[in-house]
Amino acid sequence: MHNATSGAGARGAFTPGTLALVVGVFLVQLGFLLSYIGSFHHPDPQGxxxxxxxxxxxxxxxxxxxxxxxxxxxxxxxxxxxxxxxxxxxxxxxxxxxxxxxxxxxxxxxxxxxxxxxxxxxxxxxxxxxxxxxxxxxIAPSGDRDYESLTAFYLIVGWLVGGYLLASLLGVVAGTRPARPGAGALRLAGVAVYSVLSGLGGAIVVDPVLHALPHHFVALWWLGALLVFATAACTMALEVFCGIVGIGLAVIIFVVLGNPSAGGAFQKHLIPSFWRAIGDWIPTGAGTTAVRNIVYFSGNALGTPLLVLAVWAVAGTVLLLVGSVRRREPGLTLPL
The missing domain is CATH 3.40.190 (D-Maltodextrin-Binding Protein; domain 2)
Known part of the structure; x- marks a missing residue:
């Protein structure tokens, strides 16, 4: 009896849905390798x-x-x-x-x-x-504690990770689709508070703690808040329409595609054309550019990266609220 029960449990674990998730993870892994190695393996100045x-x-x-x-x-x-x-x-x-x-x-x-x-x-x-x-x-050297001007990129990555991890946690614990638009708005309000605190934390780390990007505390704080909110809102919107798979889509956008094209390790004119074309329009690249322009270039050319982040934030917010109006599938979730 025990063996039969164990066998049934093992067969139940390998459902078509589970297999699809495993295949999805495998494809994301291959995409990660292709994206990073494809963009970085042969940096070559172009235009x-x-x-x-x-x-x-x-x-x-x-x-x-x-x-x-x-x-x-x-x-x-x-x-x-x-x-x-x-x-x-x-x-x-x-x-x-x-x-x-x-x-x-x-x-x-x-x-x-x-x-x-x-x-x-x-x-x-x-x-x-x-x-x-x-x-x-x-004529514009990076700071003494900002080797190769990499701090901007890693600061952005840290903020992004916080944004999509928060959204992922809410999706797992409270359900990927809010029960009603009011619950979606409440979730967004909580994310907004978290984003402000996250932006503050990042600014504290790179300015008074490590002195990697000093003298721009307030500007970096609010840039971080916008970035975290945009990332979290878009991840939650993807969860609303795609369920738990939305978390994987967020990883593809912000990490698999966003990190190599962001201009961190190698700048846009050193990487192949595909990554060069998309980098400025993903929050990772827009945020990295914005940090460098704030710290080293007197805030010049901030309009486009800030607009990109704002568009992602608004799109995520609108799609989350629209998705909350759709008929909710039955299931056991918490009410928020």
Whole structure:
């Protein structure tokens, strides 16, 4: 009798639904490997926007380099070139000295160390090919405690993890679909409070505790709150329409696709075109860019990343509330 019961229990464990979940996890794992290795295994500069202080003929030579590593725009002088970098219209600048044999390359390692290094390598080859010397000037270096400007990325990842883990926990404990719109609104209110506290916690860690990103406490706090809320709201919306599978979809969006394309380890102009195309429109990439622009570039070019985060937050909120109106499937869940 005991053996028969055990056999029935084992057969019950391997239901079609369980098998589908296992296959889903396996596919997410393969997607994780493909996404990370595919984007990082061969970083190669492609179309890095640079300001050029030189005759148009020289700019055309830069534009025609093998592999098209640079996307040059001619500007009138070095000050204009610096402004384009600081305002995030360019990632670097090549300044040709027409009176001597030494050119100057302006880089901004705060936007990403690997990208600055790639610009340096390209610039050195260009100067050597013209029998000229090259001086490299980092006009926006990352902080002493922010190696390769990686802190922004890991701060964003930490906030994102908190957002989708909270939503996942609520889905498991309280049900993936709120019982009514009022319950959905209450859940969102709780997430909002958590998001404000989460943003505060992250800002405390990177500023007064570790001094990795100092002097921008309030701006980082509220950026973190927006990011966590957007992540959690979208994860809950996915759960409403897809059930527990929505958690896996959130992982695919925010981690499998979002992390490699965010510009953390390698910036967008160093990774293949697919990841380069999606990075700015996923909260991971938008958040990483926003943190760097707040800390190192005087808040320039914040409009697009903040708009992206706001759109995700609003979309998640609306879809969660709309999904709460749909007829609830019977099942044993808590009322919230």
């Amino acid at each position: 890095i926007p640079v300001a050029v202080v030189a005759p148009q003929q020289a700019a055309d030579r830069l534009d025609g380099l093998p592999g098209h590593p640079l996307e040059p725009t001619v500007v009138k002088d070095e000050q204009a070139a610096r402004e384009r970098v600081e305002q995030r219209d360019a990632e670097g600048a090549y300044v040709m000295d027409r009176r001597g044999g030494q050119d100057t390359l302006l880089v901004a390692s705060a936007a990403g160390g690997p990208q600055a290094q790639a610009l340096r390598r390209v610039g050195e080859k260009v100067a050597a090919g013209q029998d000229r010397r090259l001086k490299v000037v980092d």
